[in-house]
Amino acid sequence: MIPAGVQVFVAIEPVDLRSGFERLAGLAQLHTGYDARSGALFVFIGRRGTAAKVLFFDGTGLCLFHKRLDRGVFRVPPPAPGAAHLEIDEATFEALLDGLAIAPQETVGRAPRRRLQ
Numbered sequence: 001m002i003p004a005g006v007q008v009f010v011a012i013e014p015v016d017l018r019s020g021f022e023r024l025a026g027l028a029q030l031h032t033g034y035d036a037r038s039g040a041l042f043v044f045i046g047r048r049g050t051a052a053k054v055l056f057f058d059g060t061g062l063c064l065f066h067k068r069l070d071r072g073v074f075r076v077p078p079p080a081p082g083a084a085h086l087e088i089d090e091a092t093f094e095a096l097l098d099g100l101a102i103a104p105q106e107t108v109g110r111a112p113r114r115r116l117q
Contacts, residue, residue, distance in 0.1 A: 007040040008093045010086045012079050015044040017051055021062050024055045031084040036062060041093065049073030052097075069099045 009032045015024070024044060025036035034040055037057040045052045052074050054065040074096060079086045088096070 004090070006090065007034075007038075008043065008088050008090065009034070009040055010043040010076050010088055010096070011045065012076075012083060012085060014047040014049070015053075017044070017046040017053055017066070019044075019053075021055070021064060024053065024064070025062065028055060043093070043096070045074050045076070054097075067097060072099050074099065075101045 009028070011027065011031055015027065019027075024042065027044065028034060028036045028040075028042040032040075032042070034042075036042060036055055039057060042055040043052060044055070050073055051066065051068040054067075056063050056065070076086060076096065077088065077092065
């Protein structure tokens with residue numbers, strides 16, 4: 001459950017998801033200007049768009065949530081021109097994590113190729 005009123009930031013550019021706490025915390029600071037321990041949620045989506053990591057501070061330390069979709073890709077609303085991040089509300093964040101299409105034209109990454117049989 002997501003706390004009411006929490007800020008949720010989504011990185012626009014795909015991220016190497018091999019990155020851990022410190023690298024993602026640095027990217028959060030660089031792209032949003034907020035410290036990773038600010039209480040906000042920071043969402044990073046991988047190059048293929050099928051996996052995402054969410055970095056957040058729970059009051060005692062940094063936490064990292066990693067999700068990979070079985071089908072499809074994570075879809076984000078279109079950003080403002082030149083933006084490094086996107087701020088979304090809790091409902092949009094939940095829809096994003098569920099793999100729902102928020103803006104069908106805009107996706108981060110691409111769907112994996114399927115083999116022809």
